Amino acid sequence: MKIIDGRAISAQIKKEIAEEVARIKEAGGKTPHLAAILVGHDGGSETYVANKVKSCEEVGFNSTLIRYEDDVAEEELLDRVNQLNHDPDIDGFIVQLPLPKHISETKITEAIDYRKDVDGFHPVNVGRMSLGMPCFLSATPSGIMELLKRYEIETRGKHCVILGRSNIVGKPAAMLMMQKAYPGDCTVTVCHSRTPNIKEITLQADIIIAALGVPEFLTGDMVKEGVVVIDVGTTRVPSDKTKSGFKLTGDVKFDEVAPKCSYITPVPGGIGPMTIVSLLKNTLLAGKKEIYQ
Ligand code: GUN
Numbered sequence: 522m523k524i525i526d527g528r529a530i531s532a533q534i535k536k537e538i539a540e541e542v543a544r545i546k547e548a549g550g551k552t553p554h555l556a557a558i559l560v561g562h563d564g565g566s567e568t569y570v571a572n573k574v575k576s577c578e579e580v581g582f583n584s585t586l587i588r589y590e591d592d593v594a595e596e597e598l599l600d601r602v603n604q605l606n607h608d609p610d611i612d613g614f615i616v617q618l619p620l621p622k623h624i625s626e627t628k629i630t631e632a633i634d635y636r637k638d639v640d641g642f643h644p645v646n647v648g649r650m651s652l653g654m655p656c657f658l659s660a661t662p663s664g665i666m667e668l669l670k671r672y673e674i675e676t677r678g679k680h681c682v683i684l685g686r687s688n689i690v691g692k693p694a695a696m697l698m699m700q701k702a703y704p705g706d707c708t709v710t711v712c713h714s715r716t717p718n719i720k721e722i723t724l725q726a727d728i729i730i731a732a733l734g735v736p737e738f739l740t741g742d743m744v745k746e747g748v749v750v751i752d753v754g755t756t757r758v759p760s761d762k763t764k765s766g767f768k769l770t771g772d773v774k775f776d777e778v779a780p781k782c783s784y785i786t787p788v789p790g791g792i793g794p795m796t797i798v799s800l801l802k803n804t805l806l807a808g809k810k811e812i813y814q
Contacts, residue, residue: 522779522780522781522782522783522784522785523672523783523784523785524779524784524785524786524787525668525672525751525784525785525786525787525791526790527664527668527786527787527790527791527792527793527794527795528790528794530667530668530671530794530795530798531794531795531797531798534667534798534801534802535576535579535580535798535801538580538798538801538802538805539579539580539581541805542580542581542582542805543581545808545809546581551612551808552581552582552583552808553582553583553612553613553804553805553807553808553809554582554583554584554585554610554611554612554613554804554808555573555577555582555583555584555585555611555612555613555614555615555639555800555804556584556585556586556587556605556611556613556614556615557570557573557574557584557585557586557587557614557615557616557617558587558588558589558598558601558602558605558614558615558616558617559586559587559588559589559617560588560589560590560591560593560598560616560617560620560621560624561589561590561591561621562591563619565757566617566618566619569617570586570617572797573615573797573800574586576797576798576800576801577801577804580801582801582804582805582808583610585611587601589601591621592621593621593624595623595624595625595628595629598616598620598624598629599628599629599632602614602616602629602632602633603632605633605637606632606633606634606637611637612637612639612804612807612808613637613638613639613657613803613804613807613808614633614637614639615639615640615800616629616630616633616640630642630643631643631644635657635813636807636812636813636814637807638657639657639800639803639804639807640657640659640660640800640803641656641657641658641659641660641663641803642659642689646658646659647659647688647693650662650693650696650697651696653700653701653702655812656812657803657806657807657812658693658697658799658803659689659693659799660795660796660797660799660800661689661690661693661694661732661753661792661796661799662690662693662694662697663795663799663802663803664792664795664796664798664799665694665697665730665751665753665792665795666697666704667795667798667799668751668786668791668792668795669704669749669751670703670704672784674704674728674749674784676698676703676704676705676706676707676728677703677705677706677707678706678707678708679706679707679708679727679728680707680708680710680725680726680727680728681698681699681707681708681709681710681726681727681728681729681730682709682710682711682712682722682723682725682726682728682729682730683695683698683709683710683711683712683729683730683732684712684713684719684723684729684730684731684732684733684738684739684772685711685712685713685730685731685732685733685734685753686711686713687732690730690732690753691711691713691730691732692711694730694732695709695711698728698730707728710722710726713733714733719743720742720743723739723743723744724743724744724745725745726744726745726748727747727748727749728748728749728750728751729744729748729749729750729751730751730753731750731751731752731753731754731771731772731773732753732754732772733754733772734754734756734772735754735756735772736754736756736758736770736771736772737770737771737772737773737774738754738772738773738774739752739772739773739774739778740774740777740778741774741777741778741780741781742777743778744778744781744782745781746781747781747782747783748781748782748783749782749783749784749785750773750778750779750782750784750785750786751785751786751791751792752771752772752773752775752785752786752787752788752791752792753771753772753792754770754771754772754773754788755769755770755771755788755789755793756769756770756771756772757769757770758770769788769789769793770788771787771788771791773785773788775787775788
């Protein structure tokens with residue numbers, strides 16, 4: 522059994538990006554610039570955005586954090602998105618989700634110029650991803666693909682079972698794993714809350730991507746020997762053993778499942794650290810105008 526070390530791979534990729542940014546700057550090129558809009562003071566969002574900004578600095582990007590209070594009007598946010606769309610110095614930007622209830626996330630996402638949508642949430646990017654065209658790939662599916670690739674895990678002809686059908690993980694991961702490509706070329710089954718016989722299906726899986734958001738859902742009796750398990754779950758479960766008062770818990774009962782695996786991602790330290798790297802990769806591509814002019 523091999524543990525897939527997302528922390529080590531993400532550090533390696535950050536180093537590669539930093540080297541490329543240094544080369545771009547030396548050659549007199551433009552420093553990639555990411556902007557992030559954060560609305561309100563949600564603890565999780567604050568941490569995620571702070572990490573994104575910090576990572577930009579680490580690799581030599583410029584970054585701008587734009588903050589609004591919870592009561593910002595949708596119209597004001599749309600105006601700011603439009604301004605960023607037209608700002609030639611901003612290569613890419615994100616609006617951290619979730620947004621307050623009175624603001625439509627769909628409206629905001631669609632208002633972002635898809636050529637600057639480094640989150641890969643705009644329907645144009647999602648559509649292009651589904652068609653196998655160059656696009657900004659969203660962070661979690663991109664992180665999964667990168668880890669499979671870096672560990673040279675065979676996916677061709679394998680049965681990949683995906684637990685969860687969310688727009689940000691399950692659905693795009695299913696599209697990518699069935700694509701005629703590597704990683705990909707899998708037979709894909711997507712299970713969700715209405716699937717009656719999940720265990721029967723997971724027992725047939727060569728690769729399982731668990732993205733349900735149900736802590737320790739996948740147990741040892743649900744997997745076969747040699748399976749590859751990618752755990753996307755990150756539920757904050759209350760704990761009196763940690764300083765923060767919670768423990769980040771995956772969708773996989775690690776102690777039971779890991780001994781049966783050929784490869785498995787831990788939580789934390791698996792997919793989590795890869796998501797920021799995906800954002801950095803997209804911002805670099807945006808800065809280089811490599812996907813869209
Ligand atoms: N909220 C949770 N994950 C994400 C993400 O990848 N991008 C944005 N914008 N918001 C999020």
